[in-house]
Amino acid sequence: xxxxxxxxxxxxxxxxxxxxxxxxxxxxxxxxxxxxxxxxxxxxxxxxxxxxxxxxxxxxxxxxxxxxxxxxxxxxxxxxxxxxxxxxxxxxxxxxxxxxxxxxxxxxxxxxxxxxxxxxxxxxxxxxxxxxxxxxxxxxxxxxxxxxxxxxxxxxxxxxxxxxxxxxxxxxxxxxxxx
Numbered sequence: 191x192x193x194x195x196x197x198x199x200x201x202x203x204x205x206x207x208x209x210x211x212x213x214x215x216x217x218x219x220x221x222x223x224x225x226x227x228x229x230x231x232x233x234x235x236x237x238x239x240x241x242x243x244x245x246x247x248x249x250x251x252x253x254x255x256x257x258x259x260x261x262x263x264x265x266x267x268x269x270x271x272x273x274x275x276x277x278x279x280x281x282x283x284x285x286x287x288x289x290x291x292x293x294x295x296x297x298x299x300x301x302x303x304x305x306x307x308x309x310x311x312x313x314x315x316x317x318x319x320x321x322x323x324x325x326x327x328x329x330x331x332x333x334x335x336x337x338x339x340x341x342x343x344x345x346x347x348x349x350x351x352x353x354x355x356x357x358x359x360x361x362x363x364x365x366x367x368x369x
Contacts, residue, residue, distance in 0.1 A: 238295025245306035252314030269327035
């Protein structure tokens with residue numbers, strides 16, 4: 191592990207945060223041309239399912255590639271393995287399963303898909319390099335309340351994904367329970 195790479199990863203993480211803040215401000219000023227806000231003008235578009243799978247796939251593929259090509263020294267520790275596994279399972283669902291659950295879905299502008307693809311490459315690299323080479327957690331961290339709360343948050347994601355709006359417009363799941 192080179193100290194220069196750790197500084198490089200820190201700089202990339204700060205840049206990602208700054209770009210996120212800038213993007214948030216810009217989206218308050220300009221409507222995103224995606225979904226219901228998509229322009230009716232003809233533009234190069236990608237079918238929703240294909241776009242979703244393609245744009246999310248780097249967050250799954252890049253960490254697998256990084257861990258296969260490097261020593262991944264920190265993955266000898268359970269918290270690092272568990273956190274990276276959670277990241278991979280999340281993006282496996284987002285890139286390999288969710289696209290097939292999309293009902294209808296409007297075609298996505300190519301530039302939106304491209305920007306999402308680039309973000310997923312960037313984020314996949316940062317997450318995998320940090321967790322595999324630099325992150326230091328206590329071995330009992332997986333029993334820490336912060337970890338357990340986030341884990342339950344991830345588990346509830348499936349419930350919320352299955353939630354559909356009823357004909358009255360109020361959120362409910364298929365069993366009719368309102369959350």
